[in-house]
Amino acid sequence: MLKYTEDHEWIQLDGDTATVGITTHAQDALGDVVFVDLPAVGSTFAQKDVAGVVESVKAAADVFMPISGEVTEVNEALRDNPSLANSDPLGAGWFFKVKLSDKSQLDALLDESAYAQFAKDA
Template sequence: MTTYYSEDHEWISVDGDVGTVGISDYAQKALGDIVFVEVPDVGASFAKGDDAAVVESVKAASDVYAPVGGDVTEVNGALEDAPETVNSDAGGAGWFFKIKIADASELDALMDEAAYKTYCDGL
């Protein structure tokens, strides 16, 4: 499995033609205490860059964008009752949704872990 990162701090971990999407550890730290997550409906269809989910901290709501286009195959329903999981395990149990990747070439525009780290260090 390879994990890619977007400049908007989403990650997508790719297994075959399905990607699991979440927000990065950098993003959860910047947001602070997460109190609500709205995940998309299963079956929802997104183009790359569409608003796909919402994450809310005490202070504000932020959009989570689809890092690639495709159809949502599964969502992390556990976040509804335990949104703080995104703070404690952003890269794992705090995943948001799974997407059937429509065009794998869209992954090429994303960063790998090393490039993303360099990107965050420069922010």
């Protein structure tokens, strides 16, 4: 199940763990990504907490936690090659994985069609 936030993060659920990244719309708006600050493995965040930062040639933007939980893994390849956030934002450009603490929070996130409409109007 793929869900989206109004802050332009995506979350892909796999059991009790989810992978998080920024959307195609976000990377388009940012331009060429040159640096990512990823959270530490083992860090716990509440929904909407700032969990990282992405910097581009144009701007810096916070990466918000789409759902409460504990970071279980970060994408070291993204740290070494931040341009993956541009070239493959929904694949190799993922940011981190999180063990969910409250799956019901997923209900408040946008599905693909709702996000597409939101991003078009943004």
